[in-house]
Amino acid sequence: MFRKNIQQVNRLMRTALPLMxxxxxxxxxxxxxxxxxxxxxxxxxxxxxxxxxxRKFSILPDFVSKxxxxxxxxxxxxxxxxxxxxxxxxxxxDLESSTKKISKDVSNFxxxxxxxxxxxxxxxxxxxLEKVVNYLEKETIKVNKATESFNRSLLEAQEELEQLKxxxxxxxxxxEIDPMTQLANRKGFERQLFAYLPYxxxxxxxxxxxIDNLGLVNAEYDKRVxxxxxxxxxxLLHSLLPEKAFIARLEGGKFVIIVSEMxxxxxxxxxxxxxxxxxxxxxxxxxxxxxxxxxxxxxGVATLLGEESSEQLITRVQNNLDxxxxxxxxxxxxx
Ligand SMILES: Nc1nc2c(ncn2[C@@H]2O[C@H](COP(=O)(O)OP(=O)(O)OP(=O)(O)O)[C@@H](O)[C@H]2O)c(=O)[nH]1
Numbered sequence: 636m637f638r639k640n641i642q643q644v645n646r647l648m649r650t651a652l653p654l655m656x657x658x659x660x661x662x663x664x665x666x667x668x669x670x671x672x673x674x675x676x677x678x679x680x681x682x683x684x685x686x687x688x689x690r691k692f693s694i695l696p697d698f699v700s701k702x703x704x705x706x707x708x709x710x711x712x713x714x715x716x717x718x719x720x721x722x723x724x725x726x727x728x729d730l731e732s733s734t735k736k737i738s739k740d741v742s743n744f745x746x747x748x749x750x751x752x753x754x755x756x757x758x759x760x761x762x763x764l765e766k767v768v769n770y771l772e773k774e775t776i777k778v779n780k781a782t783e784s785f786n787r788s789l790l791e792a793q794e795e796l797e798q799l800k801x802x803x804x805x806x807x808x809x810x811e812i813d814p815m816t817q818l819a820n821r822k823g824f825e826r827q828l829f830a831y832l833p834y835x836x837x838x839x840x841x842x843x844x845x846i847d848n849l850g851l852v853n854a855e856y857d858k859r860v861x862x863x864x865x866x867x868x869x870x871l872l873h874s875l876l877p878e879k880a881f882i883a884r885l886e887g888g889k890f891v892i893i894v895s896e897m898x899x900x901x902x903x904x905x906x907x908x909x910x911x912x913x914x915x916x917x918x919x920x921x922x923x924x925x926x927x928x929x930x931x932x933x934x935g936v937a938t939l940l941g942e943e944s945s946e947q948l949i950t951r952v953q954n955n956l957d958x959x960x961x962x963x964x965x966x967x968x969x970x
Contacts, residue, residue, distance in 0.1 A: 660695055665704040672708050681707040691832040693944040698822075699829060726792050726799075733788035740781035747774045813884045815862070816869035824883035824891055828945055831895055835939050839895050840902035841952045843935040844872065844909070846888030847964040856927065860920045864888070864930065867918060875909055891952075899938040899969060906934045906967045914965060931965035 654674065660666050673682055681703060688699055751771055758764050811823030819827065831839055846852075846868055853861040865888050872882055872890055881893045894902050910932060918927045935955030939948050955968040962968070 658689065658695070661697070665697075665700040666695070668708045669700060669703050678707050687833050688829075690942060691944055692829070693946055696825070696829070698826070726795050729788060730792050733785050737781055737785040740778055744774060744778040747771070816866055816884050818869055818873065818890070819881070819883035821883065821885050824881075824885065824893070827881045827883070827893060831893060832939075832945060835895065837938060837940065838898050839893070839939040840897050840899060841935075841937055841948060842892040842894065842902065842906050842909075843952045843956045844890045844892065844932050845934075845956060845960070847931045847933055847960075849888040852927065852930075856920065856925065859922075860925070860927070861888075863920055863922075864918065864927070868913065868930075868932070871913065871916070872909065875912060877905060899936065902938065903936050903967060903969045906936050906969070910934055910965065910967055933959035933964045934967040935959060936967055936969035 654660075655666060655670050660670065669681065669685070672678055673685055676682065684703055684707075685695065688695055692699075747770075751767055754767055755764075758767055811819055811826065813820040846864065849861055849864070852864055865884070868888065869882075869884060869890070872892070876882060876892065877894065877897070879895045879897075882890060884890050894905065897905070914929060914931045916930060918930055919925060920927065933956060935952045935958070937948055937952035937955055955970070959966050959968040
């Protein structure tokens with residue numbers, strides 16, 4: 636993108652900048668990069684991804700801009716930063732030296748075969764032939780060993796890369812995991828919702844769940860009891876999840892469940908099941924064995940409507956939760 640002539644750059648920036656201003660896009664380097672590319676219209680997948688994100692979210696969240704930037708604008712840049720990892724450098728260096736060695740060994744063997752063929756044309760005595768056979772056998776064993784050693788290097792590199800892949804996935808997960816409950820955190824939720832939205836029809840439902848009177852639990856028993864209760868409810872909710880559902884803890888005693896492929900009426904039945912299950916628990920604080928008074932939760936339920944953005948969906952589900960709290964708690968609201 637940076638090698639274009641200056642008039643073309645100016646023309647594209649003149650298209651990109653008003654678009655960014657109109658859509659209230661923050662003037663970050665990532666955004667400049669992707670909106671410049673958008674204006675150039677030369678990467679249809681990028682334009683489609685931006686259009687679909689704006690349709691669903693109304694905005695272009697920062698983390699999405701970064702993803703799009705690395706995916707479509709400067710894919711090599713991410714390569715570059717990963718390639719700075721010393722372990723990856725080691726793998727690349729090892730592979731380079733073993734590749735050089737095997738190339739040399741194979742080329743030597745080719746020479747040997749060439750020479751052997753030449754000698755065979757003139758060799759007519761048995762001892763002469765025997766020498767050729769022995770020589771060929773020795774060289775074959777040598778190249779065989781070299782190949783084995785190269786295969787081992789390849790296997791080691793493959794294993795190291797597998798390991799690095801696992802570690803990278805874990806690093807990403809750590810950033811999106813709530814250490815208190817081991818559920819996803821708000822960032823994990825946002826990423827998951829973003830992943831679901833482009834494919835969602837009218838069957839993507841959010842359940843926003845909040846433990847009732849957590850402040851009172853803290854005051855009456857102790858804050859540690861409240862925290863232990865949050866963990867307990869997290870485990871219980873997780874155990875009740877249907878297939879194709881995702882749960883995250885947003886803050887305090889507040890959780891969100893995304894259920895895909897479930898319409899409002901079924902999702903509401905599921906919410907009701909969770910509510911009943913929680914209210915029927917006999918919960919003891921494990922350290923003192925104190926039996927807590929009845930614990931309840933309130934739930935807002937909302938299903939994605941047509942071209943609704945994620946923000947609008949989240950606002951509706953929050954309104955429903957607020958309504959459940961204002962009208963007595965320990966209930967679900969889904970309108
Ligand atoms: N023990 C504990 N308490 C927390 C934690 N995070 C937030 N809280 C408390 O949770 C309470 C959340 O407040 P609210 O949700 O506004 O009120 P609530 O007391 O739960 O009452 P309602 O939501 O109206 O039912 C506050 O008292 C916070 O101090 C936590 O990690 N551990």
